[in-house]
Amino acid sequence: MEWEVVLALLAVAALAGWIDAVVGGGGLLQLPALLIGGSSLPVASVLGTNKLAATLGTLAAALAYRRKHPLVPEVVVVGGGAAVAGSAVGALVASAVSSDFLRPVILVLLVAVACFVLLRPGFGTTRAAEEGEDAHRGAPQRRRAAWLTLGAGTGIGFYDGLVGPGTGTFLIVTFTTLLGLEFIRALSTVKMINVGTNLGALLVFAAQGHVLWMLGLGMSLFNVAGALVGARMTMARGSGFVRVVLLVVVAVMVVRLGYDQFA
Numbered sequence: 001m002e003w004e005v006v007l008a009l010l011a012v013a014a015l016a017g018w019i020d021a022v023v024g025g026g027g028l029l030q031l032p033a034l035l036i037g038g039s040s041l042p043v044a045s046v047l048g049t050n051k052l053a054a055t056l057g058t059l060a061a062a063l064a065y066r067r068k069h070p071l072v073p074e075v076v077v078v079g080g081g082a083a084v085a086g087s088a089v090g091a092l093v094a095s096a097v098s099s100d101f102l103r104p105v106i107l108v109l110l111v112a113v114a115c116f117v118l119l120r121p122g123f124g125t126t127r128a129a130e131e132g133e134d135a136h137r138g139a140p141q142r143r144r145a146a147w148l149t150l151g152a153g154t155g156i157g158f159y160d161g162l163v164g165p166g167t168g169t170f171l172i173v174t175f176t177t178l179l180g181l182e183f184i185r186a187l188s189t190v191k192m193i194n195v196g197t198n199l200g201a202l203l204v205f206a207a208q209g210h211v212l213w214m215l216g217l218g219m220s221l222f223n224v225a226g227a228l229v230g231a232r233m234t235m236a237r238g239s240g241f242v243r244v245v246l247l248v249v250v251a252v253m254v255v256r257l258g259y260d261q262f263a
Contacts (some may be wrong), residue, residue: 005037006215013053013219017226020054021061022234023242024168024194025249027054028256030223031164038212045212047094048205050164052216055198057223058168062191064231065184072179072189075149079175079189080196082153083160087200090161094201111254148178153193160197161204168194169249183242184235 012033020026030053034046152174160167171194176186205211234242 001038001215006218009033009037009215009219010222013057014222014226016053017057017061017223018230019226019245019249020057020168020223021064021191021227021230023245023249024170024172025166025252026057026223027164027167028249028252030054030219041212042210044094044205044208044210047091047164048202048208048210049212049216049219051198051202051205052211052213053219053223055195055202056220057227058191058194058198060224061227061231062188062195064228065188065191065235068235069185069188071192074146075175075179075189076192078146079149079153079193082150083157083193083196084200086154086157086159087161087197088204089200090158090163091201091204092161094162145178149175152178153196157197157200161201164201167197171197184238187231187234187242 012030016026016030018026019029027050031046031050034050035043038046038049152171156167156170156174159170168190171190172183172186175190175193176183179186179189202211
């Protein structure tokens with residue numbers, strides 16, 4: 001791989017890390033760049049290398065958020081464990097199943113996410129968080145939340161291992177809704193679950209020899225740098241900043257996937 005391509009990939013990794021730390025969706029930038037820059041490489045090697053950079057970048061963001069906003073331990077254990085398992089299964093079938101059939105479904109989900117956020121001004125705000133915390137005090141609500149966490153972690157983890165783009169965004173919206181927390185307070189927990197969705201697939205690809213370690217570690221350094229900058233900006237600017245970036249990223253995803261589907 002030529003050095004100009006490597007430099008471009010490092011720059012893309014930094015920007016993808018920033019986007020992923022703020023609201024998820026960095027894979028929509030990083031994975032296509034790897035596919036183009038590594039066009040002569042096996043697709044499985046591109047996916048594995050992407051997962052290495054994404055795992056370390058997401059972990060850096062999770063730890064940065066954790067310093068100010070503690071994790072919800074039971075959600076991390078249940079959701080993160082389910083995410084690792086679901087992602088590993090998704091990675092195992094990634095080479096055997098075409099992801100083309102998922103594009104229309106993803107488009108519908110992304111449009112639904114945008115409508116949900118736009119039509120609920122209180123979503124991801126402090127007031128919504130307080131209401132959500134009250135709603136989850138009872139034991140039946142906590143059990144229901146645990147089952148939903150298990151299902152969401154498994155399903156989104158499987159999607160991340162199989163396809164990937166938009167996973168962070170889906171996790172943020174899903175778990176912010178489940179936990180009833182504002183965006184900022186939920187991010188440390190959500191990002192740790194996102195580490196699980198990346199880690200499960202990475203372990204499978206690494207075991208199969210599909211990780212370019214030198215390139216992946218180089219991209220990881222830049223991804224981590226972008227993630228740390230994104231996390232600090234998010235904590236400084238608050239939930240309103242996340243809400244705006246979320247809508248912009250979702251809109252870009254819809255346009256990108258729509259083009260791939262209908263062009």
